[in-house]
Amino acid sequence: xxxxxxxxxxxxxxxxxxxxxxxxxxxxxxxxxxxxxxxxxxxxxxxxxxxxxxxxxxxxxxxxxxxxxxxxxxxxxxxxxxxxxxxxxxxxxxxxxxxxxxxxxxxxxxxxxxxxxxxxxxxxxxxxxxxxxxxxxxxxxxxxxxxxxxxxxxxxxxxxxxxxxxxxxxxxxxxxxxxxxxxxxxxxxxxxxxxxxxxxxxxxxxxxxxxxxxxxxxxxxxxxxxxxxxxxxxxxxxxxxxxxxxxxxxxxxxxxxxxxxxxxxxxxxxxxxxxxxxxxxxxxxxxxxxxxxxxxxxxxxxxxxxxxxxxxxxxxxxxxxxxxxxxxxxxxxxxxxxxxxxxxxxxxxxxxxxxxxxxxxxxxxxxxxxxxxxxxxxxxx
Numbered sequence: 001x002x003x004x005x006x007x008x009x010x011x012x013x014x015x016x017x018x019x020x021x022x023x024x025x026x027x028x029x030x031x032x033x034x035x036x037x038x039x040x041x042x043x044x045x046x047x048x049x050x051x052x053x054x055x056x057x058x059x060x061x062x063x064x065x066x067x068x069x070x071x072x073x074x075x076x077x078x079x080x081x082x083x084x085x086x087x088x089x090x091x092x093x094x095x096x097x098x099x100x101x102x103x104x105x106x107x108x109x110x111x112x113x114x115x116x117x118x119x120x121x122x123x124x125x126x127x128x129x130x131x132x133x134x135x136x137x138x139x140x141x142x143x144x145x146x147x148x149x150x151x152x153x154x155x156x157x158x159x160x161x162x163x164x165x166x167x168x169x170x171x172x173x174x175x176x177x178x179x180x181x182x183x184x185x186x187x188x189x190x191x192x193x194x195x196x197x198x199x200x201x202x203x204x205x206x207x208x209x210x211x212x213x214x215x216x217x218x219x220x221x222x223x224x225x226x227x228x229x230x231x232x233x234x235x236x237x238x239x240x241x242x243x244x245x246x247x248x249x250x251x252x253x254x255x256x257x258x259x260x261x262x263x264x265x266x267x268x269x270x271x272x273x274x275x276x277x278x279x280x281x282x283x284x285x286x287x288x289x290x291x292x293x294x295x296x297x298x299x300x301x302x303x304x305x306x307x308x309x310x311x312x313x314x315x316x317x318x319x320x321x322x323x324x325x326x327x328x329x330x331x332x333x334x335x336x337x338x339x340x341x342x343x344x345x346x347x348x349x350x351x352x353x354x355x356x357x358x359x360x361x362x363x364x365x366x367x368x369x370x371x372x373x374x375x376x377x378x379x380x381x
Contacts, residue, residue, distance in 0.1 A: 023154030068096030078222030120364025215258035278307030
């Protein structure tokens with residue numbers, strides 16, 4: 001089905017979860033598997049409605065582990081596949097995400113973060129989405145802060161997954177997922193859509209895990225098209241056969257991690273707000289960017305030069321952008337909706353270039369601008 005029929009171009013007043021659905025469909029998603037969990041249920045409901053209408057398939061798994069393996073299998077068969085869950089559900093998916101990394105299956109996972117067992121907003125999963133898989137791996141994690149970005153970043157997540165043949169995680173949380181805002185969906189012809197590179201080699205010549213460069217991405221051949229491919233989580237050689245020789249194992253995972261790490265500057269985009277003359281720089285991702293922007297405007301009205309570094313992709317961590325921001329400021333404040341997780345990474349990178357502080361909160365709601373402003377004023381004093 002043509003892209004035009006998939007895309008509901010125009011201006012909408014839409015909930016964040018539904019914006020992610022529209023972004024996925026616009027990016028070419030044709031398979032979704034999921035298990036009900038609040039506050040992500042609207043994604044499953046929306047996909048169950050939208051995918052059959054565009055020739056795709058919706059599958060409700062019996063649990064989260066089934067769902068993550070279902071989308072990985074669909075991806076290996078050539079589909080653009082996605083699931084959505086919330087924090088506890090992501091716990092159950094970790095084994096499957098580890099498998100998708102190892103077999104280089106492009107998939108997208110939306111994690112609508114919530115406080116443990118309760119439907120309160122949080123960003124406490126920020127380390128889980130980076131590290132919760134065994135073995136050497138890098139993760140691409142995108143963090144939208146508006147309903148518009150829920151659409152835009154979901155499109156980008158599929159494109160990155162296809163380009164690098166890797167899982168990509170999109171994180172939101174309850175307040176953003178259930179928020180309704182203006183969403184403008186562009187014409188289909190203007191939406192960038194990336195598709196994985198298929199092999200042109202004969203099955204007898206094809207090596208499914210051989211790339212053209214040390215940190216490259218192998219060409220893809222989907223299951224059921226005559227290509228013999230073993231997709232194993234075990235160490236494997238370029239053909240896919242299990243290989244326990246240590247140097248082969250190291251070579252494989254240097255490439256799997258390197259294809260993301262070496263492209264970090266391209267992947268981990270940031271946005272800078274009023275940082276040109278900022279004495280105090282706030283660093284934030286996701287919905288916490290919103291009160292940060294209000295707080296710096298209020299600070300400037302009081303004569304305090306403050307700005308914001310917005311992390312579109314907190315993982316892989318944009319080290320250069322954080323270091324550059326710290327070099328030009330007197331103090332850096334990490335703002336996050338948890339007890340202080342990402343702040344440790346920021347402070348590692350700042351490494352004494354300037355003072356550091358934390359604005360943390362784990363009460364089930366985002367910071368208010370006044371709460372952040374009070375930290376700015378305290379840091380300045």
